[in-house]
Amino acid sequence: MDAARLLEDYARGDFFLATAHRTILGSGAATELTGTDEARLAERVRRALGDAPTPIAAGVLPFDSAADGGTPARLVIPEGVRFAGRPHPAVDRLPRRHVGLPERVTPVPEGRRHAEAVADAVRRLGERGLRKVVLARALDLEFAEPVRPEAILHNLVKDNDRGYTFAAGLPGGRTLVGSSPELLLSRQGDRVVSHPHAGSMPRSADPVTDRQNGEALLASRKDHIEHAVLAEAVAEALRPFCRKLDAPEKPELVSTPTMWHLGTTITGELADRDVTALHLAAALHPTPAICGTPTESARELVTELEPFERGYYAGAVGWVDAEGDGEWAVTIRCAEVAERSLRLYAGGGIVPESDPGAELDETSAKFATLAEAMGLPRGWLAEF
Numbered sequence: 003m004d005a006a007r008l009l010e011d012y013a014r015g016d017f018f019l020a021t022a023h024r025t026i027l028g029s030g031a032a033t034e035l036t037g038t039d040e041a042r043l044a045e046r047v048r049r050a051l052g053d054a055p056t057p058i059a060a061g062v063l064p065f066d067s068a069a070d071g072g073t074p075a076r077l078v079i080p081e082g083v084r085f086a087g088r089p090h091p092a093v094d095r096l097p098r099r100h101v102g103l104p105e106r107v108t109p110v111p112e113g114r115r116h117a118e119a120v121a122d123a124v125r126r127l128g129e130r131g132l133r134k135v136v137l138a139r140a141l142d143l144e145f146a147e148p149v150r151p152e153a154i155l156h157n158l159v160k161d162n163d164r165g166y167t168f169a170a171g172l173p174g175g176r177t178l179v180g181s182s183p184e185l186l187l188s189r190q191g192d193r194v195v196s197h198p199h200a201g202s203m204p205r206s207a208d209p210v211t212d213r214q215n216g217e218a219l220l221a222s223r224k225d226h227i228e229h230a231v232l233a234e235a236v237a238e239a240l241r242p243f244c245r246k247l248d249a250p251e252k253p254e255l256v257s258t259p260t261m262w263h264l265g266t267t268i269t270g271e272l273a274d275r276d277v278t279a280l281h282l283a284a285a286l287h288p289t290p291a292i293c294g295t296p297t298e299s300a301r302e303l304v305t306e307l308e309p310f311e312r313g314y315y316a317g318a319v320g321w322v323d324a325e326g327d328g329e330w331a332v333t334i335r336c337a338e339v340a341e342r343s344l345r346l347y348a349g350g351g352i353v354p355e356s357d358p359g360a361e362l363d364e365t366s367a368k369f370a371t372l373a374e375a376m377g378l379p380r381g382w383l384a385e386f
């Protein structure tokens with residue numbers, strides 16, 4: 003099966019995930035499973051897959067299922083599932099799709115307010131004994147015409163030949179669409195892998211500046227601190243499930259078409275095959291890549307300082323099969339698409355060494371993944 007065909011067949015409400023190794027299209031929903039207790043949901047999914055018409059359950063976990071009003075995890079067992087190999091080079095021959103310019107862009111909060119929140123966070127880290135907190139901001143885009151998530155997904159897949167490029171149906175007919183560099187967890191047999199990312203610099207069209215940015219990130223003490231907090235937490239969360247765990251001491255430089263990051267590949271051998279990819283994803287989430295350390299105090303600070311609900315941003319997207327295998331990516335570099343509007347999200351890790359202006363710039367740079375896929379003029383969103 004050709005991955006380009008799956009991309010062309012994707013329709014709003016379907017589940018789509020393209021990675022460096024495979025492409026999955028789950029169409030329709032034979033069964034929908036939602037819940038705010040992810041560990042219990044993982045059990046229900048395991049039972050439901052036992053006699054399901056298709057081999058996987060797929061969907062999204064929210065940032066915080068206990069947030070105001072409750073944001074449930076949503077998985078479906080699709081009516082039909084098709085698999086293909088990696089999307090590239092097959093999708094290269096497809097033309098780009100037109101998305102259209104928004105009529106209005108509203109930052110939530112305004113950039114200046116986000117920088118103030120970062121300064122506030124830096125102060126409160128010390129007061130509350132936090133090592134790190136991740137603060138995000140959003141941009142609301144309004145359009146005169148209906149927004150087509152299929153067009154955005156199409157361009158995201160063309161632009162990003164690595165990473166995890168996804169679309170998933172949300173409650174209320176909305177769609178989460180994005181391209182994340184970050185693997186929360188994959189399980190295949192008894193092999194588990196996580197590839198946490200923290201520490202960021204923008205890519206540049208100028209090769210010299212681009213290389214310098216990557217080198218500056220590798221040399222940045224602040225970014226290594228930010229990363230170490232994350233890598234340690236992911237290793238500690240996986241350790242109880244593994245009879246062997248390999249967590250390198252130093253991160254490597256990794257890249258997307260728009261950002262440089264520090265990443266650590268953590269691999270383990272699962273002790274108990276009954277623990278599925280969804281159980282593991284639920285146990286790891288939320289990592290300090292998108293929340294902070296310690297988790298509960300960081301989540302409280304996020305709620306205090308961010309003037310919006312994260313919903314399914316900074317959650318997870320992925321699938322699990324009847325054997326318990328599966329893969330889950332962190333839902334970053336994404337947008338939540340409604341009928342004629344969409345909300346873009348971007349955040350960054352704050353440690354005592356963080357600078358508010360630099361953190362604001364980092365969120366602007368992270369909007370570029372979606373901005374490019376929407377065909378927005380380069381740097382246009384950076385004004386907001």
Ligand SMILES: C=C(O[C@@H]1C=C(C(=O)O)C=C[C@H]1O)C(=O)O
Pocket residue numbers: 136138184199200201202263291292334335347348349350351352368
């Ligand atoms: C929170 C986001 O990204 C996360 C935060 C990073 C950082 O603070 O350096 C890097 C990668 C991601 O784990 C985002 O893109 O919105």
